Amino acid sequence: MDTAIDDRTRMQSNQQGWNRRALAHLDSTYYDLDAFRAGKSSLRSLEKGALGDVSGKDFLHLQCHIGLNAISWARLGANVTAVDFADEALKIGRELADGLNTDITFVHANVFDLPQVLDGSFDIVYTDYGVLHLLPDLKAWAKVVAHFLRPGGVFHIAEIHPILAAVEEVDGVLRVRPERLPSGPLEDEVSATYGDGYDDVQHIESYKQYSWLWTIPEIMGALLEAGLQIRTFTEVPVDCRQRFSTMVRDEHDEGFWRLPGDPLPLSWTLSASKPE
Numbered sequence: 001m002d003t004a005i006d007d008r009t010r011m012q013s014n015q016q017g018w019n020r021r022a023l024a025h026l027d028s029t030y031y032d033l034d035a036f037r038a039g040k041s042s043l044r045s046l047e048k049g050a051l052g053d054v055s056g057k058d059f060l061h062l063q064c065h066i067g068l069n070a071i072s073w074a075r076l077g078a079n080v081t082a083v084d085f086a087d088e089a090l091k092i093g094r095e096l097a098d099g100l101n102t103d104i105t106f107v108h109a110n111v112f113d114l115p116q117v118l119d120g121s122f123d124i125v126y127t128d129y130g131v132l133h134l135l136p137d138l139k140a141w142a143k144v145v146a147h148f149l150r151p152g153g154v155f156h157i158a159e160i161h162p163i164l165a166a167v168e169e170v171d172g173v174l175r176v177r178p179e180r181l182p183s184g185p186l187e188d189e190v191s192a193t194y195g196d197g198y199d200d201v202q203h204i205e206s207y208k209q210y211s212w213l214w215t216i217p218e219i220m221g222a223l224l225e226a227g228l229q230i231r232t233f234t235e236v237p238v239d240c241r242q243r244f245s246t247m248v249r250d251e252h253d254e255g256f257w258r259l260p261g262d263p264l265p266l267s268w269t270l271s272a273s274k275p276e
């Protein structure tokens with residue numbers, strides 16, 4: 001691991017990688033842009049059920065990637081501002097939104113710099129699936145979330161469960177890793193990006209990805225320290241993609257996969273509010 005570099009440099013490397021992934025995601029089984037353009041929502045039952053009616057709500061989506069979920073929230077009537085630091089991802093999001101006549105404000109920014117870039121406050125701050133492990137400082141992130149919420153406003157997150165870092169698949173069998181991974185920064189040479197199914201990986205020009213393994217107590221602690229009140233927390237045995245070959249599609253929501261027998265929580269959600 002290169003210890004001589006700082007977190008800004010690590011995030012720049014991630015940014016370059018997420019631009020490469022965004023271009024690969026134009027042709028992705030996970031994002032399925034043809035179905036999306038034809039009107040399919042990219043939202044899953046979990047987040048739709050948690051947020052309920054979003055129409056007329058001022059809605060800030062952090063780390064929106066190529067914008068599918070941001071656009072889906074806007075099609076449910078939310079006034080969406082969507083943020084990401086990968087400019088190629090935002091370009092794709094803008095084109096998709098324009099093609100679907102959906103009005104969204106896309107903001108190109110690192111989430112840590114957002115208070116210097118964006119004015120205003122929101123009824124809902126939202127983020128989902130595969131975001132927190134890319135952030136080097138959760139306390140600073142939680143302050144950004146709190147900064148943009150109106151008094152009485154709600155933060156909602158649906159995220160991949162950190163327990164997944166403790167398991168691996170070897171020859172088709174899931175097992176607990178023999179050693180605990182360090183909390184970070186972890187450095188990985190990444191040369192492929194995810195699809196919906198286990199075998200659907202797409203190769204990309206390789207980059208160094210830096211990540212951090214935040215525990216749920218650390219995440220909750222950061223939000224509480226930023227002044228938010230935690231309202232709900234759930235763990236669910238479903239995953240947003242087929243991460244292990246033995247996973248089967250969820251029978252209730254085709255956007256989810258599960259392990260036979262539901263042995264582990266695979267995702268979690270949390271809602272928190274800013275006091276009036």
Ligand SMILES: C[S@@+](CC[C@H](N)C(=O)[O-])C[C@H]1O[C@@H](n2cnc3c(N)ncnc32)[C@H](O)[C@@H]1O
Nearest residue numbers: 018063065084085086109110111128129130134
């Ligand atoms: C796994 S993707 C999120 C995927 C999203 N849930 C979806 O369904 O498309 C993570 C996103 O976080 C963005 N990102 C990572 N670190 C960031 C940062 N510090 N500021 C802004 N965006 C960041 C990446 O560019 C990428 O688009």
